[in-house]
Amino acid sequence: MGRRRSKRKPPPKRKAIEPLDIQFTCPFCNSEKSCEVIMDHGRKIGQITCNICQEDFTTTINALTEALDVYNEWIDECDKANENPNQVERSALSRTRDESDSDDDD
Numbered sequence: 001m002g003r004r005r006s007k008r009k010p011p012p013k014r015k016a017i018e019p020l021d022i023q024f025t026c027p028f029c030n031s032e033k034s035c036e037v038i039m040d041h042g043r044k045i046g047q048i049t050c051n052i053c054q055e056d057f058t059t060t061i062n063a064l065t066e067a068l069d070v071y072n073e074w075i076d077e078c079d080k081a082n083e084n085p086n087q088v089e090r091s092a093l094s095r096t097r098d099e100s101d102s103d104d105d106d
């Protein structure tokens with residue numbers, strides 16, 4: 001079996017070094033990857049904004065907080081709001097907010 005055949009190895013699959021996936025599906029408009037997280041470690045603020053519907057959410061972060069955590073917190077808040085639309089008050093969210101930055105929710 002003298003088949004001469006140059007062994008051509010497929011190029012090694014190089015894992016594309018992507019930046020952390022910081023684009024998430026929007027819980028409001030359900031657009032995939034429309035939400036971008038911006039981590040401002042200097043001010044310890046994580047902000048996520050939907051490029052489609054402009055919904056946004058800001059939370060405090062620390063050195064260990066990842067973009068995904070910011071997103072998860074957002075989802076948490078959305079869930080709470082959905083479960084108890086009349087009971088959610090920002091003052092109840094004592095663990096995230098100590099500055100009153102009162103954006104309108106709607």
Ligand SMILES: [Zn+2]
Pocket residue numbers: 026027028029030031034050051052053054055
């Ligand atoms: Zn959206």
